[in-house]
Amino acid sequence: MAPDTPVIVGIGESIDRPFAIASAKEPLTLMAEAVRAADADAGVGLLGQVDALDVVSIVSWRYADVAASLCAELDIAPRTRAFHEVGGESPIGLLHEAALRIARGESKVALVCGAEAQHSAARAKREGEMPPWTPFARDAPSPLRGADIVHPLALRHGLSTPTQVYPLFEMASAAAWGQSPEEARAESGTLWARYAKAAAENPRTWMRKAPTAHEIVTPSEANRLIAWPYTKLMVANPAVNQGAAVIVTSLEVARAAGIPDQRMIHILGGAAASEPRDFLARDGFAGSPAQDAVLAAASALAPGGFDALELYSCFPCVPKMARRSLGLGPDVEPSVTGGLTFFGGPLSNYMLHAACAMVRVLRGGGTGLLYGQGEFVTKHHALVLSREPGVPIAPGYSVQAAADARRGPVPELVEPEPGPATLESATVLYQRDGSVDRGVVVLRTLEGARTLATVPSEDSETLALITGEARFPVGLIGTINDQGQWSPQ
Template sequence: MTTVSPDRIPVIVGVGEIVDRPKEIADGLEPLDLLEQALRRAEQDAGASLLGDVQSLDVVNFLSWRYRDPEKLLAQRLGISPAHCYYGPVGGESPIRYIHEAAKRIARGECTVAAVCGAEAQSTATKAERAGVKLPWTPFAHDVEEPKRGAAFQKPLAVELGVFRPVTVYPFYEAASSAHWGQTPREAMTESGTLWSRYSEAAAQNPNAWLKRRYAPEEITTPTAENRLIAWPYNKLMVANPSVNMGGALLLTSLARARAAGIAEDKLVYPLGGASAEEPRDYLLRDQFYESHPQNAVLKAVMDLVGGNGRKFDAIELYSCFPCVPKMARRTLGLGADVQPTVTGGLTFFGAPLNTYMTHAACAMVRRVRDGAKLGLLYGQGGFVTKHHALVVSKTPPREALAQETSVQAEADRNKHAVPEFVTEATGKGKVESFTVLYGRGGDVEHGVVMLRTTDDRRTLARIPASDSATLEHLLDMERTPVGSLGDIAMAADGVPEWRVA
């Protein structure tokens, strides 16, 4: 029995989603339209007039269009003036963070009604640009600075070698983690295909998904003209799909306000608590790549909320930009390879409206809890395995007040080992810490990239030219991981380190 006052118990009462597939490019909805419609659908779902009383509004960062102060433009459309009105930085974890922070505000008594929303119209924006169609949207704010991401945080050598985008950085975690677990590359690929197929099964049953069909594991892992290799080991069907038009929103209020508004008890979903932590933005400043200390700390903290057992969650959403993320997460949670990792469908199949996928995941989780799940886990991640936030939701009211201090950064940092010095010039022997191979659109190898430890245990990046077939064959051997293998480092004429297998 809870002893918390109902006016300090936050509840999620409404969820709304919209998917826009215009027949004509110019008819596509802009992000502001999608945000507004998603919020109005969330209000309709709640069955009570709440939007006019929103005192806390968080808008997830979007990249398909640029506005000056989009959160204020949205508030104007809604006719509200919330005390907290925020448009945040990029980050796939941000929807979960905003939901959690909104719940904390309600628990502190700072607001009674809160909204979290996000949207992208990348499919329409891309098609319009390619076709030369001028969209009848709010004028693009060219004077607003583009959000910092990717290359802005990385070392020049990483940028020069092309390993500064998610699709070329996550392979370092993929190769290092599978080697650490004792898997051959073929076994790791099989696990990825099986896991991703489960995401596609969920998407096939989700009316809001962009790709609504099940893909067999071998369809996902086999390169074809349509499923081309991008960066080893990732084919197109193993990476996030941002070419979508989607909006999602959630409405939160206090239990007291929900009851006063006559919202049905079976609509209510309770945030029980969560945790957050992060890595350095520059991924080369991390101690290793076979696990994430912040991810571990966050997931262990939310397990502690339910008695330390990850199997108590009967509904789970593990962030799914690339397979290594849920593969690492399910191991930390103590879950087997048969895990059902999603209630939504994943960023490949449901679609990846960039930073706001977890808004849709939260909507799907609310529906799942309403349908009978007792405990739900929402785990979001942003950057390059950088920012982590998890939230536990329940059908049952909390017994204690929602915790306000939820950072587990100290725990993550406590487990961190010494970070090797990074050097841009090296010669002699180099041991593979991790690797990837980059491919062109036609399927040809552009070059390989290895992350190396030198004989004095420094770290560097090195190129493998497309002409070095022996070294590339060594890297791409499906029966034996190249992680840990030795080779020779030499400086190329352009000043970039190159590596050749011994």
């Protein structure tokens, strides 16, 4: 093995369940705690040698320069430090970049960390109490939101958040796989119950109870519908206070420090690719060419298969698509962490917690896959870790060309006009009291263009068709009226 082979040597996590806002820990504190835990896990005091710091996006609190504040808190002075953009895949990309810098000899000890305190921040806002944290930096750039990147047509129809958009992929993919709504919901429940079980066995989890598959998919007073077919227990839970950190170094530095080989986890490499940022500019909603290309490239790094998986789990459609991309059966064990619903979904930082969980598993042996994605099934990054070394890490990881080659023609996007249109996908959005807000349908015109229309809450017949048990309405022909509303013929 080359002396500059990148290895993970330290992992750390933090969690905070305060009784009062006055005692709540801010993201900076949670992050510092996780970093110190990672340094203790490495066991040789590497923190003072950190020469590169990457901080995952923080949404729950805004800092003027959180990387500088963390350096001051930890008394470290890395040559480079950076705070990064929002993205569920970003921790995987940051770990990959840290490994490549080490392999090129540009860095010796790299630190990747992040934290969120959305649970306490939201509670403080509800109670009208300012937490005793670092002053909120109102002049700092605000994090990117879904409404900032979706098409104006989607925004007008209420499709601007993940909970409103991912159900479109759920319906389209399940229909393409030939499933009935009942079969698709059963698969989601079974898969999500496995995430819940992994979370219940993880002492660092946010939700300690593991609900059953039936409880997860069945609407109830405590499990309201969010957007058809997703209930509260089927979507990511960002209202958590959690932090995580990972230390990456070279084999040479690790051995010189006295870290045993069996404590090191090798970063074998990975792949990344993206879809068009506007989800309405995709060739379809039944899959993701970028996801397919990324997971194919990652699988090539592990010809013997994976002993452990972490399939990103903001909504059920993502790991359901991913396990098919990987050629895995319905008995897949999708997580070593517990998922964004049950372990907790600290916004962009979940996959850093997943990296910590994967390292703990792989120290016992084997090869693991970390797969994260961001925005609206848009950005995909996979990383392969192993207890055993492999071939030297490749200098690049983009498989964008392979993703683009898999993509079909993208339909023209047009404003809805009265006339016939075929349903491509759909969802129903619900209010907090469980009543229907409206239905939203993605349609194809007779000319093949794509458009959007609504289904009003009083059109119970069409809403029942969208949420029916018999079959998905994908491919159903209907009519757009002069108010931009769609109903079947």
